[in-house]
Amino acid sequence: MIEFRDVTFVHQNGVKALDGVSLRVEAGEFVALVGENGAGKTTLVKHVTGLLKPASGSVLVDGVDTREASTAQLSRKVGVAFQNPDHQLFSETVEEEMSFALRNFGFSPELVRNRVAWGLELFGLEEYRRSSPLVLSGGEKKRLTLACILAWDPQVVILDEPTVGQDAIQKERLAGTIQMLKSAGKTVLVVSHDIEFLWPIQPRVVVMKGGRVVGDGPSADLMQDRDLLGSARIAQPQLVEFYQALHRRPVAPFVHALDAARWAGETLQP
Amino acid sequence: MGDILGIERLNFRYPESPKNAVSDFELSIPEGEIAVLAGPSGCGKSTLLRTVNGLIPHMYGGEYSGDVIVAGSSVKGSSMRDLAQTVGFLFQNPENQIFMFTVERDIAFGLENLGVPREEMRARVDEALRLLRIGDLAQRAPHELSDGQKQRVALAGVLAMRPKLVILDEPTSLLDPKTASELVALVARLREELGTTFVVVEHRLDLLVGVADRLVVMDGGRKVLEGAPRDVLFGDDAEAHGVAIPAVTRVQKALTESKGGRAVAGRLLTPSELASAVEGRQG
Numbered sequence: 001m002i003e004f005r006d007v008t009f010v011h012q013n014g015v016k017a018l019d020g021v022s023l024r025v026e027a028g029e030f031v032a033l034v035g036e037n038g039a040g041k042t043t044l045v046k047h048v049t050g051l052l053k054p055a056s057g058s059v060l061v062d063g064v065d066t067r068e069a070s071t072a073q074l075s076r077k078v079g080v081a082f083q084n085p086d087h088q089l090f091s092e093t094v095e096e097e098m099s100f101a102l103r104n105f106g107f108s109p110e111l112v113r114n115r116v117a118w119g120l121e122l123f124g125l126e127e128y129r130r131s132s133p134l135v136l137s138g139g140e141k142k143r144l145t146l147a148c149i150l151a152w153d154p155q156v157v158i159l160d161e162p163t164v165g166q167d168a169i170q171k172e173r174l175a176g177t178i179q180m181l182k183s184a185g186k187t188v189l190v191v192s193h194d195i196e197f198l199w200p201i202q203p204r205v206v207v208m209k210g211g212r213v214v215g216d217g218p219s220a221d222l223m224q225d226r227d228l229l230g231s232a233r234i235a236q237p238q239l240v241e242f243y244q245a246l247h248r249r250p251v252a253p254f255v256h257a258l259d260a261a262r263w264a265g266e267t268l269q270p
Numbered sequence: 271m272g273d274i275l276g277i278e279r280l281n282f283r284y285p286e287s288p289k290n291a292v293s294d295f296e297l298s299i300p301e302g303e304i305a306v307l308a309g310p311s312g313c314g315k316s317t318l319l320r321t322v323n324g325l326i327p328h329m330y331g332g333e334y335s336g337d338v339i340v341a342g343s344s345v346k347g348s349s350m351r352d353l354a355q356t357v358g359f360l361f362q363n364p365e366n367q368i369f370m371f372t373v374e375r376d377i378a379f380g381l382e383n384l385g386v387p388r389e390e391m392r393a394r395v396d397e398a399l400r401l402l403r404i405g406d407l408a409q410r411a412p413h414e415l416s417d418g419q420k421q422r423v424a425l426a427g428v429l430a431m432r433p434k435l436v437i438l439d440e441p442t443s444l445l446d447p448k449t450a451s452e453l454v455a456l457v458a459r460l461r462e463e464l465g466t467t468f469v470v471v472e473h474r475l476d477l478l479v480g481v482a483d484r485l486v487v488m489d490g491g492r493k494v495l496e497g498a499p500r501d502v503l504f505g506d507d508a509e510a511h512g513v514a515i516p517a518v519t520r521v522q523k524a525l526t527e528s529k530g531g532r533a534v535a536g537r538l539l540t541p542s543e544l545a546s547a548v549e550g551r552q553g
Contacts, residue, residue: 165443195447
């Protein structure tokens with residue numbers, strides 16, 4: 001679905017943001033991109049949407065080289081909720097914001113109405129239907145950009161730091177939304193520093209550092225690699241730290257707090 | 271030491287809004303504390319912060335009653351200029367407070383406005399660069415920096431003013447986990463060295479519970495919980511108010527509450543503390 005072939009990208013100031021990145025994400029995969037600030041994660045995302053084109057190497061989305069596709073063609077396939085929602089919101093009302101792209105993509109008025117209603121309900125934004133997007137809180141704006149993207153049903157959904165500004169209840173709903181996208185067969189790419197959020201939903205984890213991919217594997221394996229994570233300035237999930245600090249422990253780390261509590265309760269009776 | 275912040279029966283309603291954004295709010299923060307303010311989005315946290323830095327009532331209209339006292343002076347009776355020297359504010363999005371051509375000039379901006387002498391300004395900018403470990407960025411243009419770097423530059427600008435009270439609005443949200451822990455450690459160190467009081471709005475409590483003295487939870491414009499972080503997190507109500515309970519706390523609570531499970535003594539905050547406790551080891 002998404003393929004990076006030895007991609008290098010250099011910013012105008014001479015900083016090499018991507019340095020020989022090769023990465024293949026299959027259709028329907030759920031991948032988390034982690035790494036320190038400035039590791040190249042957002043630059044990588046911008047290559048998937050065609051906002052940036054590689055200096056060398058190539059990026060293919062659904063078999064199409066991004067250098068040969070227009071941004072409009074790619075955006076139908078790839079929906080991105082960027083880190084800062086202020087860069088994405090521009091309409092007079094929340095409802096208009098959600099309708100804009102749908103109309104541009106040629107959806108019928110009836111479909112536009114249905115999708116807008118669906119998105120507002122899913123993200124708890126109904127009460128703001130006729131409000132300006134500018135009055136929303138930071139967390140609400142992020143939910144609105146996500147609702148806008150999901151409404152046009154792209155094959156690839158990219159979320160750049162989706163949990164910033166979200167409280168625990170909203171994060172749980174967001175995790176539910178990601179599960180929903182997975183079961184709908186979407187390819188989901190999440191850029192996030194929020195390891196505690198990522199751990200229970202168990203993505204494939206790609207670790208970036210200095211413009212390179214330095215680690216790639218299932219959460220359960222990768223999150224146990226303390227040295228790798230430390231070198232990329234990523235913390236381990238608390239449940240993995242707890243698991244590794246135990247002298248007697250099961251074969252795999254605990255995914256949920258309740259699993260850990262149940263195991264400790266049964267196994268470690270005095 | 272006395273209270274650096276006192277909020278007395280505060281009520282505030284925005285113009286044309288049907289309900290109060292902050293209702294019957296009372297709070298006292300002693301000087302030198304690190305207090306965390308949590309609560310679901312839209313609970314009134316941002317409004318409360320604006321009543322402390324003076325944007326409310328000085329810039330926003332609305333219905334205001336009660337009082338907010340910062341370092342002994344009422345906010346409604348203080349000028350924004352006076353407040354700028356007492357209360358430092360780091361916004362959620364650092365792009366809202368970075369705008370100069372170099373990082374160094376940006377950090378100096380607030381000091382220039384106050385007319386701080388040149389040598390003093392140089393010393394304070396250097397100290398801020400060192401504290402935030404961004405000396406290598408001093409001559410860079412802020413717009414070229416990553417979001418995490420921008421966040422550190424913005425905080426350096428706040429600290430250079432040497433405020434008595436610093437408000438941090440979700441300061442770690444854009445930082446990678448290691449940088450976030452370093453920021454929290456930095457806050458703890460500044461509190462020790464300078465006696466600065468910090469009020470931190472944060473959803474990610476796993477990082478902060480170890481250093482915070484007080485956790486205040488807001489919901490619907492009201493204060494609904496307040497206490498030592500361990501007590502509040504182990505209570506039954508925190509989760510219902512949208513507070514993120516750290517995984518270690520959730521394991522311990524579930525272990526204690528499970529049928530036939532055994533209580534693990536104390537209120538543990540780190541994974542290694544918990545592992546030692548469940549295996550019956552010392553320390």
